Amino acid sequence: MKNIKGVRIRCKNTGQHMNIDYTEAANIIRNCKSAYILIHQSPDGDCIGAGTALYHILKYLGKKAKVVCPDEIPERYGFMRKGYIDEDFEPDFIISTDVADANLLGALKEEYGNQVGLCIDHHISNTGYAEKTLLRPDASATCELIYELMEILEVPLTDDITRCIYTGIATDTGCFKYENTTARCHEIVANLKRCCNICYARINRDMFDVKSRGRMKIERFVSDIMEYYLNDQCTMICVTSDILDEMNVDSSELEGLAGIPLQVEGVEVGVTIKQKDEDSYKISMRSANDVNVSEICASLGGGGHVKAAGCLLHGTLDEVKKKIVDAVEEGIKKCSATA
Amino acid sequence: MKNIKGVRIRCKNTGQHMNIDYTEAANIIRNCKSAYILIHQSPDGDCIGAGTALYHILKYLGKKAKVVCPDEIPERYGFMRKGYIDEDFEPDFIISTDVADANLLGALKEEYGNQVGLCIDHHISNTGYAEKTLLRPDASATCELIYELMEILEVPLTDDITRCIYTGIATDTGCFKYENTTARCHEIVANLKRCCNICYARINRDMFDVKSRGRMKIERFVSDIMEYYLNDQCTMICVTSDILDEMNVDSSELEGLAGIPLQVEGVEVGVTIKQKDEDSYKISMRSANDVNVSEICASLGGGGHVKAAGCLLHGTLDEVKKKIVDAVEEGIKKCSATA
Numbered sequence: 001m002k003n004i005k006g007v008r009i010r011c012k013n014t015g016q017h018m019n020i021d022y023t024e025a026a027n028i029i030r031n032c033k034s035a036y037i038l039i040h041q042s043p044d045g046d047c048i049g050a051g052t053a054l055y056h057i058l059k060y061l062g063k064k065a066k067v068v069c070p071d072e073i074p075e076r077y078g079f080m081r082k083g084y085i086d087e088d089f090e091p092d093f094i095i096s097t098d099v100a101d102a103n104l105l106g107a108l109k110e111e112y113g114n115q116v117g118l119c120i121d122h123h124i125s126n127t128g129y130a131e132k133t134l135l136r137p138d139a140s141a142t143c144e145l146i147y148e149l150m151e152i153l154e155v156p157l158t159d160d161i162t163r164c165i166y167t168g169i170a171t172d173t174g175c176f177k178y179e180n181t182t183a184r185c186h187e188i189v190a191n192l193k194r195c196c197n198i199c200y201a202r203i204n205r206d207m208f209d210v211k212s213r214g215r216m217k218i219e220r221f222v223s224d225i226m227e228y229y230l231n232d233q234c235t236m237i238c239v240t241s242d243i244l245d246e247m248n249v250d251s252s253e254l255e256g257l258a259g260i261p262l263q264v265e266g267v268e269v270g271v272t273i274k275q276k277d278e279d280s281y282k283i284s285m286r287s288a289n290d291v292n293v294s295e296i297c298a299s300l301g302g303g304g305h306v307k308a309a310g311c312l313l314h315g316t317l318d319e320v321k322k323k324i325v326d327a328v329e330e331g332i333k334k335c336s337a338t339a
Numbered sequence: 340m341k342n343i344k345g346v347r348i349r350c351k352n353t354g355q356h357m358n359i360d361y362t363e364a365a366n367i368i369r370n371c372k373s374a375y376i377l378i379h380q381s382p383d384g385d386c387i388g389a390g391t392a393l394y395h396i397l398k399y400l401g402k403k404a405k406v407v408c409p410d411e412i413p414e415r416y417g418f419m420r421k422g423y424i425d426e427d428f429e430p431d432f433i434i435s436t437d438v439a440d441a442n443l444l445g446a447l448k449e450e451y452g453n454q455v456g457l458c459i460d461h462h463i464s465n466t467g468y469a470e471k472t473l474l475r476p477d478a479s480a481t482c483e484l485i486y487e488l489m490e491i492l493e494v495p496l497t498d499d500i501t502r503c504i505y506t507g508i509a510t511d512t513g514c515f516k517y518e519n520t521t522a523r524c525h526e527i528v529a530n531l532k533r534c535c536n537i538c539y540a541r542i543n544r545d546m547f548d549v550k551s552r553g554r555m556k557i558e559r560f561v562s563d564i565m566e567y568y569l570n571d572q573c574t575m576i577c578v579t580s581d582i583l584d585e586m587n588v589d590s591s592e593l594e595g596l597a598g599i600p601l602q603v604e605g606v607e608v609g610v611t612i613k614q615k616d617e618d619s620y621k622i623s624m625r626s627a628n629d630v631n632v633s634e635i636c637a638s639l640g641g642g643g644h645v646k647a648a649g650c651l652l653h654g655t656l657d658e659v660k661k662k663i664v665d666a667v668e669e670g671i672k673k674c675s676a677t678a
Contacts, residue, residue, distance in 0.1 A: 176515040176528075177547060179540040183532035186525045189515075193522035201518040205627065208516060212604045213571075220562045223555055232552075265551045288544065 017128040022145075025134040026152040028118050029057070032093040034064035038116065040099045041070045041106035045207065047098035048077050049168030050120065050142040052084055054097055056161045057150055064089050070106030076206065080167055083160035093117050098142035102129040120145050140185040143168025147188050162196035167203055175208050221247060222260050234328045235261035238273040238317065258284040258308075268335075269293060269328045273320065276312070281320045284310045285328075290339065296331040300324070356467040361484075364473040365491040367457050368396070371432040373403035377455065379438045380409045380445035384546065386437035387416050388507030389459065389481040391423055393436055395500045396489055403428050409445030415545065419506055422499035432456050437481035441468040459484050479524040482507025486527050501535035506542055514547050560586060561599050573667045574600035577612040577656065597623040597647075607674075608632060608667050612659065615651070620659050623649045624667075635670040639663070 020028075037054050039047035051067040058065035066086065073081065094116050099105060100123035102113035119130030122145060124137035136145055143165045150161070169189060173181040176189075193200065211219070225243070227236045237260065254274075261270030268291045272284040283300070285293040286308050293309040300323060302311020313320045359367075376393050378386035390406040397404035405425065412420065433455050438444060439462035441452035458469030461484060463476035475484055482504045489500070508528060512520040515528075532539065550558070564582070566575045576599065593613075600609030607630045611623040622639070624632040625647050632648040639662060641650020652659045 177540065177543040181539065183529040186529035186532065190522040190525035190529065193525065200520070201516070202628065204516040209598075209602055210604050210627075211602050216562055216603060220559050223559045259548075263548055263550050264555060265549050289541065 017130060018132050019128075020132045020134055022134065022148055022152055024132070025118060025120065026149050028093075028132065029054075029095075029149065029153065030061065032058075032063060032095075032117075034089055034091045035066075035093040035095050036091040036112070037065060037067045038094065038096040038099060038105055038108055038112055039067060039069045040104040043069050043071060043073060043077070045077060045080075045171030046141045046143055046168040048073060048080050049164040049166075049171075050097035050146045052080050053143065053146045053150070053161045053164035053168075054095065054120070055084060056158065056164070057146070057153060057155045060155045061153065064091070066091070068108060068112075070108045077167075079203070079206075080164050082163065083158075095120065096130060097121070097146070098123075100126045102127070120149075138182070140180045140182055141169045141172035143172070144185055144188060157192065157195040159196050159198050162192045163198055163203070166192050166198070166200060167207065170204060171207055175204055218247060218254065218257070219260065222257060226261060226264075228264075229325050230329055230332065232264070232266055233268045233332060234271065234325065235264055235267050235269075236271040236273065236321065236324070237261055238275075238321070240275045240317065244275075258286055262286050262288050268332055269296070271324055271328070273317075273324075275317075279316065280312060280314050281317070282310065282312055283320075283324060284308075285324075291328075291331050291335045293331065295334075296327050299327050299330070356469060357471050358467075359471045359473055361473065361487055361491055363471070364457060364459065365488050367432075367471065368393075368434075368488065368492065369400065371397075371402060371434075371456075373428055373430045374405075374432040374434050375430040375451070376404060376406045377433065377435040377438060377444055377447055377451055378406060378408045379443040382408050382410060382412055382416070384416060384419075384510030385480045385482055385507040387412060387419050388503040388505075388510075389436035389485045391419050392482065392485045392489070392500045392503035392507075393434065393459070394423060395497065395503070396485070396492060396494045399494045400492065403430070405430070407447060407451075409447045416506075418542070418545075419503050421502065422497075434459065435469060436460070436485070437462075439465045441466070459488075477521070479519045479521055480508045480511035482511070483524055483527060496531065496534040498535050498537050501531045502537055502542070505531050505537070505539060506546065509543060510546055514543055557586060557593065557596070558599065561596060565600060565603075567603075568664050569668055569671065571603070571605055572607045572671060573610065573664065574603055574606050574608075575610040575612065575660065575663070576600055577614075577660070579614045579656065583614075597625055601625050601627050607671055608635070610663055610667070612656075612663075614656075618655065619651060619653050620656070621649065621651055622659075622663060623647075624663075630667075630670050630674045632670065634673075635666050638666050638669070 035058060037051045039051040055065045055067050094112055096116045096119045098121055099119065100121055102109050105113055116130035119133045120142060122136050122139040122142050126133060126135050134145060139145055147165050166189065169185050173185060222237050225237060229236060258272045261267065261272060268288050270286045274282045276282050285297055287293045292306050294304050294306050297304055297309035297311045300311040300313060302309060304310050313323060374397060376390045378390040394404045394406050433451055435455045435458045437460055438458060439460055441448050444452055455469035458472045459481060461475050461478040461481050465472060465474050473484060478484055486504050505528065508524050512524060561576050564576060568575060597611045600606065600611060607627050609625045613621045615621050624636055626632045631645050633643050633645050636643055636648035636650045639650040639652060641648060643649050652662060
C-alpha cells in the first residue's frame with residue numbers, strides 16, 4: 001500500500017478533538033464519500049484486521065476506500081487481505097484505526113498526522129490527535145469497535161469481514177488468554193462463528209503456534225541462558241551484543257522474548273535485559289501474578305504497567321543485574337507483606 | 340478422594356444402555372438423593388471441572404455428593420477444589436462425567452464399572468457402558484454439558500462452579516484455539532464472565548503458559564534433536580531409550596510432545612517416534628493443515644483421526660524413519676493432487 005501524495009481532504013483537524021460515541025462514529029462513516037484508512041507502523045493483527053474490515057464496510061456502503069500503512073503488511077497477515085482490492089483515488093476523509101498516537105503513523109505522519117477526521121481506537125494512551133475519536137479502552141481490540149459499528153450500520157457479516165475481526169480480537173487477547181478478554185469479546189466471537197464458517201482453528205495455529213526456525217533457535221537459546229534468582233521466583237535472560245552477533249538473527253525475531261522468563265513454574269517476576277551500548281541496558285520486567293513491576297521499575301527510574309514495565313540501567317552487566325535483583329527482592333517482599 | 344467400598348447402589352446396570360437428552364438427565368439428577376461422581380484416571384481439567392461443578396450443583400439441590408477419582412488430583416488442578424468438602428457416605432446413585440469407557444475408571448472399574456446410572460460425556464468414542472448416557476460429541480467439553488444442565492436445573496452460577504466450568508472448557512479447547520471451539524462454548528464463557536468475576540487470566544496462565552523446569556528442559560532438548568525431511572514439510576523427533584535415560588525426566592513430562600514438531604513454520608506433518616523396545620517404536624503423527632495422517636498411519640498398519648494418528652513400527656531406527664518418510668511423502672503428494 002503506497003502513500004498517495006497531494007490528496008485534498010475535507011476534514012482538517014482544527015487542533016481541538018472530541019470523543020464521540022458509536023452512533024456518531026457510524027453517522028460519520030455513513031456520510032463520507034471516500035476514505036483512506038490509516039493503520040500504524042509495524043502493523044499487527046488488530047490494526048490490519050480493523051482497517052481491512054472497515055474497508056469492506058465502506059465498500060458495502062458504496063464508498064471508495066483504501067487501507068494505508070506506513071510499512072509493508074507482513075506475509076503472515078496476508079490472508080486478511082482476501083477480497084481487498086487496492087485502488088488509487090483522492091479521499092475526502094481520513095480515518096485511523098488502532099492508532100493511539102500520530103507518531104505511530106511513521107512516514108504517513110507528516111502528510112496525514114493532523115488530518116485524521118475520525119480515529120477508532122481502544123488504547124487508553126490515545127493522544128486525541130484526531131478531530132473526533134471513538135475511544136473504548138474497555139474493549140479487547142479495535143476490531144471489537146468495528147464489529148459494533150457494523151451492527152449499527154446494518155452491514156452483514158461476510159467471510160472476509162469475519163476473518164479480519166476474528167484475527168484482530170484473537171491476536172490482541174492472546175487467543176482469549178489475557179486479562180483484557182471480556183464477556184463482550186466472547187459474545188462477538190460466538191456471533192462470528194454462528195454466521196460464518198471460516199477456518200478459525202487455522203488462523204489460531206498460524207497466529208499462535210507456528211514459529212520460524214530462527215525463532216525456535218532463539219527461544220531455545222534463551223532457555224539455555226536463563227538465570228534463576230531469589231529462590232527461583234525471579235528469572236532473567238540477558239541478551240548482550242555479543243550474543244546477538246553470535247546468534248545472527250533478525251532483530252524482529254526478538255519480539256515477545258519478555259514473556260519467556262515468566263513461563264517457568266513458580267516464577268513471580270521475569271526480567272529481560274537487552275544491551276543497548278557498552279554500558280547501558282534496556283530492562284523489560286513482567287509480573288506473573290501480584291508483584292507490582294511498575295513500582296519496581298519506578299524505583300529504578302523507569303515505569304509502566306502493574307504487570308509489564310521497564311527501565312534503562314547503566315553500569316557493568318553485573319552491576320545492572322545486582323540492582324535489578326535487589327529491587328525485585330524488595331518488590332516481592334512488599335507484595336507478600338500486603339497479601 | 341478415596342474409593343469407598345461396599346456401598347449399596349440403587350441403579351444397577353442391566354446391560355442395556357440408552358442415550359438420553361438434557362431434560363431427562365436433569366430429571367435424573369433432580370431425583371437422586373446422593374451420588375458418587377466418578378471421573379477418569381489421569382484426570383484432566385475437563386473431568387475434574389465437570390465432576391466438581393456437578394458436585395456443587397448436587398449440593399445446591401440438597402443432595403449428598405462426592406467426587407471419586409482412581410488417581411490423585413494433580414496439584415495444578417487443586418484450585419478447582421475450592422469449596423469442595425469431602426465426606427463419606429453410601430450413595431444411592433452413581434454418575435460419571437467425561438468418562439468415555441469403563442476401562443478409564445482404572446481401579447474403580449471393578450466396583451463401579453457396571454453400576455453407573457448416568458454418564459455425562461462428549462467423547463464420540465463413548466462405549467455406552469452406563470445405564471443412561473447424555474452424550475454430546477458436538478460439545479467442546481463435558482463442562483459445557485454441565486453448564487446446560489445447570490441452566491435447566493435453575494442452579495445459580497457461583498465462583499466455585501464458574502472456576503470449574505471455565506477450566507474444563509478452556510483446557511479441552513486449548514484456550515479456545517482448537518477446531519472444537521464452538522460458538523456455544525464462547526457464549527457460555529461470555530455468560531460466566533458476565534456473572535462471576537474470577538481471575539480467568541490467572542487460570543489461563545497456570546494451565547497454558549507455565550512449565551516446570553523439567554518440561555522446559557525437554558522442550559529444549561526436543562528442539563535440539565528435531566530432524567527435517569521433505570523440504571522441511573515433515574519434522575521428526577525421536578525419543579530413544581538412551582535419550583530418556585540421559586534426560587532423566589519423569590515420563591509424565593513427555594505428554595504433548597507430539598505437538599512440538601508442528602510448531603515450525605511451513606511444516607505439514609509432524610512425527611514423534613518413541614522407542615518401546617529394542618526394535619519397536621511408537622509413532623505419533625500430526626497434520627498441520629490438509630494432509631490426512633489417518634490414511635498415512637493406516638498405510639503403516641495404524642490408524643486414528645485425520646489430524647492426529649499413530650502406529651507401531653518394527654525394525655532398526657533407520658528403517659523405521661525411512662518407512663515413515665516414504666509414507667508421509669506419499670500422503671503429501673496425494674493431498675497436493677486433490678487440493
